[in-house]
Amino acid sequence: MRSELVRLTADAITAVGALPNAASTASEAWDDFVRLWLASDAQRLWRRHSDAVNRRLLDRWLPRSSDRILKTDLWDEAVSDGLYPALMTYARHVDGIDISAAVVNAAVGRYPTLHARCADVRRLPFADAAFDVVVSNSTLDHFGSIADIQTALAELHRVMLPGGTLVVTLDNPSNPIIALRRSLPHSAYDAVWQNYGELAARIAPSALGATCNVGTLERLVAGAGFKVTDRTSIVHCPRVLAVLVADQLASRSSERAQQRFLNFLLRFEKLASLPTRFWTGHFVAVRATR
Secondary structure (H helix, E strand, O other): OHHHHHHHHHHHHHHHHOOOOOHHHHHHHHHHHHHHHHHHOOOHHHHHHHHHHHHHHHHHHOOOOEEEEEEOOOHHHHHOOOOHHHHHOOEEEEEEEEOOHHHHHHHHHHOOOOEEEEOEOOEOOOOOOOEEEEEEEOOHHHOOOHHHHHHHHHHHHHOEEEEEEEEEEEEOOOOHHHHHHHHOOHHHHHHHHHHOHHHHHHHOOOOOOOOOOHHHHHHHHHHOOOEEEEEEEEOOOOHHHHHHHHHHHHHHOOHHHHHHHHHHHHHHHHHHHOOOHHHHOOEEEEEEEO
């Protein structure tokens, strides 16, 4: 199973990197990959930390009461507890989309009350002004170009009610680790997967697509018709090391030890208050209103 996971991860990365021209291929590759990812229970403890950091951001930025929220992908809900339980405390209805049927099925299997469907965020199957809130955490950074991000933001503007809230996060190209990964030529990236596939699959399961720094993200969001109200960065712990340690703890330690480790990782989020936050954070985040 491990060798098959590595192969399908590489296939999925190739397909996602080709979006949008190979959207159907990407979906099929991710469908196969997700099934094996779920069976392998990869990054279980790390995902708990990722969910906790994102929930903290939503606690600060989302309105306390909404009618309908859209989440623009369901990876979190497919592979971990995700954000759905938190989102349900803010709204009466939560809708979610994902390009992968396997992700949608896994998310709905975990949360039967989730209104989920397969869809591309650049072509949303919803009416104008359908949502009070849109949460888009690390969805738009899977596309192949900034133009795709602009298209997606325009769609999110279309489906949002006037006065609604958008929360969007992207891979942070100013973070040295993200910058290093993005600077690698495809040949080097392929070599890493060929020689260290199992390790790579557990640390970086998806390709790095187009992204931008927080200033450019603000301009793109404003260009789509939103008014930017806040900006920050999140996930400040050394991610690669944290994932490796988390995997060891998940299989060998008690729940109490795991929780102590998670509490330790959360302390790194204090770096978000420093002037260096847009270098240390793995993701940039913007809040905006329509």
